Amino acid sequence: MKLTLKIWRQKNAKAEGKIVEYPLDGIDEDMSFLEMLDVLNEGLINSGDLPVSFDHDCREGICGSCSLYINGEAHGPDRKVPTCQLHMRMFKDGDTIFIEPFRAKAFPVIKDLVVDRSSFDRIQQAGGFVSINTSGNPTDANAILVPKHDADKAFDAATCIGCGACVASCKNSSAMLFVAAKVSQYALLPQGKVEATDRVLNMVAQMDAEGFGNCTNTGACEVECPKGISLEYIAQMNREYLSASLKG
Amino acid sequence: MAKSALLKSSIAKKVAMALSGLFLILFLAQHFFINSTSVFSADVFNSISHFMGNNPLVQFVIQPILILGVIFHFIMGIVLEYQNNKARPINYVKNNGAANSSWASRNMIITGLVVLAFMGLHFYDFWVPEMVYKYVEVNPLDETRYFAELTHKFESPVRTAIYSVSFVLLSLHLWHGFNSSFQSVGFNNKYSRSLHTLGYAFAIVVPVGFIFIALFHHFNH
Amino acid sequence: MALDSKIPNGPISDKWTNYKDHINLVNPANKRNIDIIVVGTGLAGSSAAATLAELGYNVKTFCFQDSPRRAHSIAAQGGINAAKNYQGDGDSTFRLFYDTVKGGDYRSREANVHRLAEVSVNIIDQCVMQGVPLAREYGGLLDNRSFGGTLVARTFYAKGQTGQQLLLGAYSAMNRQIGRGKIKSFTRHEMQDLVVVDGKARGIIARDLVSGEIERHSAHAVVIASGGYGNVFFLSTYAMGSNATAAWKIHKKGAFFANPCYTQIHPTCIPVSGDHQSKLTLMSESLRNDGRIWVPAKLEDAKGIREGKLKPTQIAEADRDYYLERRYPAFGNLVPRDIASRAAKERCDAGFGVNKTGEAVYLDFAAAIERYGKEQAYVKGLDANDTKLVTKLGAATVTNKYGNLFQMYEKIVDEDPYTTPMMIYPAVHYTMGGTWVDYNLQTTIPGCFSIGESNFSDHGANRLGASALMQGLADGYFVLPYTIGDYLAPEIKTGTISTDLPEFVEAENNVKARIDRLINNKGTHSVDYFHKKLGKIMWNKVGMARNAQGLNEAIEEIAALREEFYNDVNVPGDAFSLNQELDKAGRVADFLELGELFAKDALHRNESCGGHFREEYQSEDGEAQRDDENFAYVAAWEYKGKPSDAILHKEPLVYDNVKLVTRSYK
Numbered sequence A: 001m002k003l004t005l006k007i008w009r010q011k012n013a014k015a016e017g018k019i020v021e022y023p024l025d026g027i028d029e030d031m032s033f034l035e036m037l038d039v040l041n042e043g044l045i046n047s048g049d050l051p052v053s054f055d056h057d058c059r060e061g062i063c064g065s066c067s068l069y070i071n072g073e074a075h076g077p078d079r080k081v082p083t084c085q086l087h088m089r090m091f092k093d094g095d096t097i098f099i100e101p102f103r104a105k106a107f108p109v110i111k112d113l114v115v116d117r118s119s120f121d122r123i124q125q126a127g128g129f130v131s132i133n134t135s136g137n138p139t140d141a142n143a144i145l146v147p148k149h150d151a152d153k154a155f156d157a158a159t160c161i162g163c164g165a166c167v168a169s170c171k172n173s174s175a176m177l178f179v180a181a182k183v184s185q186y187a188l189l190p191q192g193k194v195e196a197t198d199r200v201l202n203m204v205a206q207m208d209a210e211g212f213g214n215c216t217n218t219g220a221c222e223v224e225c226p227k228g229i230s231l232e233y234i235a236q237m238n239r240e241y242l243s244a245s246l247k248g
Numbered sequence B: 001m002a003k004s005a006l007l008k009s010s011i012a013k014k015v016a017m018a019l020s021g022l023f024l025i026l027f028l029a030q031h032f033f034i035n036s037t038s039v040f041s042a043d044v045f046n047s048i049s050h051f052m053g054n055n056p057l058v059q060f061v062i063q064p065i066l067i068l069g070v071i072f073h074f075i076m077g078i079v080l081e082y083q084n085n086k087a088r089p090i091n092y093v094k095n096n097g098a099a100n101s102s103w104a105s106r107n108m109i110i111t112g113l114v115v116l117a118f119m120g121l122h123f124y125d126f127w128v129p130e131m132v133y134k135y136v137e138v139n140p141l142d143e144t145r146y147f148a149e150l151t152h153k154f155e156s157p158v159r160t161a162i163y164s165v166s167f168v169l170l171s172l173h174l175w176h177g178f179n180s181s182f183q184s185v186g187f188n189n190k191y192s193r194s195l196h197t198l199g200y201a202f203a204i205v206v207p208v209g210f211i212f213i214a215l216f217h218h219f220n221h
Numbered sequence C: 001m002a003l004d005s006k007i008p009n010g011p012i013s014d015k016w017t018n019y020k021d022h023i024n025l026v027n028p029a030n031k032r033n034i035d036i037i038v039v040g041t042g043l044a045g046s047s048a049a050a051t052l053a054e055l056g057y058n059v060k061t062f063c064f065q066d067s068p069r070r071a072h073s074i075a076a077q078g079g080i081n082a083a084k085n086y087q088g089d090g091d092s093t094f095r096l097f098y099d100t101v102k103g104g105d106y107r108s109r110e111a112n113v114h115r116l117a118e119v120s121v122n123i124i125d126q127c128v129m130q131g132v133p134l135a136r137e138y139g140g141l142l143d144n145r146s147f148g149g150t151l152v153a154r155t156f157y158a159k160g161q162t163g164q165q166l167l168l169g170a171y172s173a174m175n176r177q178i179g180r181g182k183i184k185s186f187t188r189h190e191m192q193d194l195v196v197v198d199g200k201a202r203g204i205i206a207r208d209l210v211s212g213e214i215e216r217h218s219a220h221a222v223v224i225a226s227g228g229y230g231n232v233f234f235l236s237t238y239a240m241g242s243n244a245t246a247a248w249k250i251h252k253k254g255a256f257f258a259n260p261c262y263t264q265i266h267p268t269c270i271p272v273s274g275d276h277q278s279k280l281t282l283m284s285e286s287l288r289n290d291g292r293i294w295v296p297a298k299l300e301d302a303k304g305i306r307e308g309k310l311k312p313t314q315i316a317e318a319d320r321d322y323y324l325e326r327r328y329p330a331f332g333n334l335v336p337r338d339i340a341s342r343a344a345k346e347r348c349d350a351g352f353g354v355n356k357t358g359e360a361v362y363l364d365f366a367a368a369i370e371r372y373g374k375e376q377a378y379v380k381g382l383d384a385n386d387t388k389l390v391t392k393l394g395a396a397t398v399t400n401k402y403g404n405l406f407q408m409y410e411k412i413v414d415e416d417p418y419t420t421p422m423m424i425y426p427a428v429h430y431t432m433g434g435t436w437v438d439y440n441l442q443t444t445i446p447g448c449f450s451i452g453e454s455n456f457s458d459h460g461a462n463r464l465g466a467s468a469l470m471q472g473l474a475d476g477y478f479v480l481p482y483t484i485g486d487y488l489a490p491e492i493k494t495g496t497i498s499t500d501l502p503e504f505v506e507a508e509n510n511v512k513a514r515i516d517r518l519i520n521n522k523g524t525h526s527v528d529y530f531h532k533k534l535g536k537i538m539w540n541k542v543g544m545a546r547n548a549q550g551l552n553e554a555i556e557e558i559a560a561l562r563e564e565f566y567n568d569v570n571v572p573g574d575a576f577s578l579n580q581e582l583d584k585a586g587r588v589a590d591f592l593e594l595g596e597l598f599a600k601d602a603l604h605r606n607e608s609c610g611g612h613f614r615e616e617y618q619s620e621d622g623e624a625q626r627d628d629e630n631f632a633y634v635a636a637w638e639y640k641g642k643p644s645d646a647i648l649h650k651e652p653l654v655y656d657n658v659k660l661v662t663r664s665y666k
Helices: A033-046 A118-125 A148-158 A165-169 A176-187 A196-209 A220-224 A232-247 B010-040 B042-054 B056-086 B108-136 B145-153 B157-184 B192-220 C012-022 C043-055 C093-103 C110-129 C162-179 C245-252 C285-289 C299-306 C323-327 C337-352 C366-379 C387-413 C468-493 C502-519 C527-541 C548-568 C580-604
Strands: A003-009 A018-024 A068-070 A096-101 A109-111 C035-039 C058-062 C183-186 C189-197 C200-208 C214-218 C221-224 C263-269 C292-296 C361-364 C422-431 C448-450 C633-638 C647-652
Touching: A018 A033, A118 A176, A118 A196, A118 C162, A148 A176, A148 C162, A165 A176, A165 A220, A176 A196, A176 A220, A176 A232, A196 A232, A196 B010, A232 B010, A232 B157, B010 B042, B010 B056, B010 B157, B010 B192, B042 B056, B042 B145, B056 B108, B108 B145, B108 B157, B145 B192, B157 B192, C012 C093, C012 C110, C035 C043, C035 C200, C043 C058, C043 C162, C043 C183, C043 C468, C058 C189, C093 C110, C110 C468, C162 C183, C162 C468, C189 C214, C189 C245, C189 C502, C189 C580, C200 C221, C200 C502, C214 C502, C221 C245, C221 C468, C245 C448, C245 C580, C263 C285, C263 C337, C285 C387, C292 C299, C292 C323, C292 C337, C299 C337, C323 C337, C337 C361, C337 C422, C366 C387, C387 C422, C448 C468, C502 C580, C527 C548, C527 C580, C548 C580, C580 C633
Parallel strands: A003 A096, C035 C058, C035 C221, C058 C183, C221 C448
Antiparallel strands: A003 A018, A068 A096, C189 C200, C200 C214, C263 C422, C292 C361, C361 C422, C633 C647
16 A cells, blocks of 8 residues: 655644655555554654654553544544554555644644653642542442442443543634543442532533633533443433532 | 632633523524514514514513624624634644534524524614614604515515525524534433424524515515 | 572471471561561452551552552452362362462472462452452352363352452451551552662662652551453553562562563463554353363465454354364363464464464354254243254353353444354463562562562462462461561561662662653654564563564564663653653653563573563473473572573472373373
């Protein structure tokens, strides 16, 4: 396969960036998208250029490191996969591919395609936990029954990999799907319910403070989410928030 | 410590947006109902219009609330749009929004502003003359004037066309807005599918109905 | 130096309890004056950091990822073992202990394994309270599944994402402490060296991977939780960034490295598709519950498939070789990982491989789909002879059990595993070896601890499925927080440790010099070029089957490659900004040393055990032959300037509670 890549290059957080075009040949359709970038980088290094920086780690779709905006979509044209599981067979010989970093005020670019998503960590630090002592002696795991339906729903929310595709895809750069997944996971379980009021208020306050936009229910996040997290969780968080505001 | 700040938080804003939107939807429904009577019977239309125009509850309680609702919905919409634009200072060079969301959902500000401009025209056409008629010139009550005023306005092909186009954009606004409001207030469950169908039906039937009424009067009088 | 494992006296079931009762403690007011550094934020690191902070210590965590949540524990699929006996199938602490020692081919330390089995039950309680959504039954109780190498169902799980859920639980506990100011989290930071003052670990030198700045951090104790070193093979199921740098740096500062040759090669991974391959993807071991593994029985059929002239579904039942069922009728497709892996290699080496590269075998679900389909048809009162219906019903059942894995396979390979058999091949997955630690999880450097996969202690020569998560969390939540107190109790008088001490200055200068050397080398080949070459040597000569000649060659080749690396590596860019090539270069430089020690260890161990298979030491029918008389010890290597000069120390393994026998799965 022969491709034309148009990649966002930016030296550091303060520098201005721009799109740079790279022709690339000899791409196999069995390659993953990131392996295609490996080939590009190997070529750049060998010709004395600087390779393109991009975040990646597990390359099996679970760590949430990869964060590329490919041809106008978070994680590219395939569904229910992050960038690392996108394969070149989704493209055609001769294609032009735009590769940009995830964009949001709360995700500033560090270099090239690498962005800073520590805002997600800070939202979790504001309340994304159950306040129990790790060094304590909790009750037996089977002492509190949890209906299978609730456990499964909590699990579905908890599969979020924190990649930020929801923010990147949202025209408003809203982080609602990410925050809703965490809030809902705990709200659905008896262990998390105890702190549900403070949790949702604190996490939403932190989300707003980080400079994410407002949700306008376009649904783009749900479509682009590599784990298929449902908009239902956003509705659930809205309910949680409303009742918490009235209580709190 | 909980940091509760009702109208400042993003969720509170969207709930407020949703509730004001739902209120305007209700208003739209009754407005549509009254207007549709004009197609069948000038008398019925006149008598309902007379009631709405002279009932003190409608005039001095509901009407101000409605106006406030419109203003609130519109200011909030602008504020949200401004904030949302700020949340992404650098835009994508290539963005494919159509891959994951509807045009209507991504362009509420455009459809909203068109509807707002239309409302300016609409106020100029009906509401302002009505206010002048009743409260400035203090003309005597006339239960039969409403139908004639209505049909008179739709004699102009330009106005009829502007109205029709505006309704198309209103339809798009409702296409996303109706169902979005329910999602915002936290309503998303097994009934949502039926509700969505209702929402889409409303978004088509009401604006198309308004267009029909406009065209009906344009061609019949 | 004699190795003192500090195993407490007394009967094995009382050791840990008695030991905890008599260990030194630090009073709560004094904990505030003690700093602890934790390197790595996987299951072991984040659970340890959260617990230590909870106890009152000041904790600093370091991870190279952009968030602690992305550590590679997140990728563990299958589950976590615990001797809860919720299923009432006869499980007990002793059984879990016994299975783990046996599964490890009798090369692990009894006392540590028993402690692991004891605290396993607490882990489940802890995680459930944290809001980890483990799988449940309809009655609301926790569900269990069974895994290879055991006779009970003791594995707790969260679909195919158990590691993710457990790590997010530990990460949430960490977040709580970060919110309270008790943990300072340094992300996109990499430890570059350990600082030792007066014989004690007193801090680390770290590099901020974004700014390139070299930082000094002092502490009263340093905990290494940086995982395993499987990336020495280049291709593995490890994350791209997984590295041995922290573990190797402490080795060079005096921590012994134990059993480096014990590596787990996991049998069910997606095969390599070409030279571009950057990493391998694991498919959960649970697939072997229902999938049947086979290759064509005739060489010409295998050749036809490789050339694309034949399809697997065209091979008649009689012409298929279900080699695991043939060789191990008792356990069949559910033999332990090391055995399943070697059997696949044996068939492929004999020319029966089924993909382009000749390195793949089939994992076939056709029989399972038919079996489940007939069962469902019967349950629903439908026609069990309607093939189409049966296939549909059976596929639905298989989707319920393995849907996400089938989807992943299809995305990667672009073939539908419901209609054509999956192709699998073994891949490097876990390293049982690691830093030598005593019963307190302390390395041979006082004040330097090693937990989780980065230490060596619990899995012997082969790890059973669903045991890695158990060990990581056991070490972090329940073991280290106690044992570290014993070391820290006298440290309350030390006070804050200055980072201006000459030892810090020297360590920092060494790190800077090393980085300068790499960045200014300006050779002709990229870092990956060397890493791939190292990987090839390791895989071919120190991989699934090893022999003395190959190992000797590997040792020489790796040493030569290391020299070539330092002469010819090209690291573009500078050291004062984000530079992923520089990060890689530092890691590969360490792998180039570790790989040699790895081969040296494999060469010295003249026996086959667990994941270590020496071709010279096998029975007539190709099974591993252990030598308990001469090799029932831990090989702990002391660094002496070069890997080839490393000195061997032996910790004898004494089994008072388990009888050593030959593992048999026939």
